[in-house]
Amino acid sequence: MEPNEAGSSQAVKAQLRLREMVLAGELPGGTRLAEVAISEQLGISRTPVRSALMRLEQEGLLESLPNGGYAVRTFSEGDVADAIELRGTLEGLSARLAAERGAAPVVLREARACLRRIDELLQQPALDDAAFSRYVEFNGRFHRLLAEMAGSALVAQQLERVVNLPFASPSAFVVVQANSPAARDMLVIAQDQHEQVLDAIENREGARAEALMREHSRLAQRNLREALHGAHDHPLPGVQLIRRRA
Structure with a gap:
């Protein structure tokens, strides 16, 4: 070497x-x-x-x-919430641009294939640790493909910077759901939003695609609150760095 x-x-x-x-x-x-x-x-x-x-x-x-x-x-709860909100805003912009400009067919096919893999995981009545790891992998890949669809190097660059902020990635709080009774239901909702935004992009519905991605980020906001104020036997790694609101 x-x-x-x-x-x-x-x-x-x-x-x-x-x-x-x-x-x-x-x-x-x-x-x-x-x-x-x-x-x-x-x-x-x-x-x-x-x-x-x-x-x-x-x-x-x-x-x-x-x-x-x-x-x-350390990070205030507000800092993390703002980072998630910023990600949702940029992902919404990316989805709208993809719809308005037209996404490359090969990227759309890859995104569909990614969602099929998530569907296969969600067919299980309960997800073990290995299945959750696979979900995180495919979820991250789907979000990266959405960014690619916009065809804007500038937007993709800014989105990458935001996603790399602590706790701002699309899967940052998904592990919180692993021990929640409503775990699979929450992931099913997220997956339905994935499907809808991809449909909106394919149908060239820019405003709808943007609104769906903004709404999609609200799930992460909900998971943030659950991580900080819920009771968990296995707390999220790094959650002790977030200063909770009084």
Whole structure:
């Protein structure tokens, strides 16, 4: 392995481990992170650790401190709700553009195939952990295909930035439903919205496609409230970073 490749690999390793530690609560909100200490803790040299810390700051999990170093960020419930609302707005715009401009047939076929895979999962009376993991995979892919349909590199770029915000991705709170009595019903509702927005795009109904995606994001808002104010035996990873409303 070339030196640059080795350094990149170590940086990714450090990034993944640090993200895991933050989301697991091993590094609580407000914890100061210094390169030297993290390097010693992970057994990785300072250069890839520095790169990992910068990447996690870009992801929004860390914030740089005025006197150097980083700290684990916390988020208000309002911050997360706003990020979800912004995603819904941009996805609505993307869906409207796809309908108005006409989506590429090959992308529409891929999206239909993705929804068929989700339908197969939802035929089960209950979803185990493996099925939920598959749902998250296909759900994420469907949303990426919707962004691609708009045919706008600018909108896709901005949407990618929003989706990468902590807790703003389409599947960020879906795991909350895993232990809910209404788990499968909620996913069925989301899947029906998937089908409707794809129909609207194919029928060139821009306003309807946009409204459906805005409404679709409301499910994530509901799941956010459930994650923060409901009772769960297995809380969402990282939820301790969100400051609940009084």
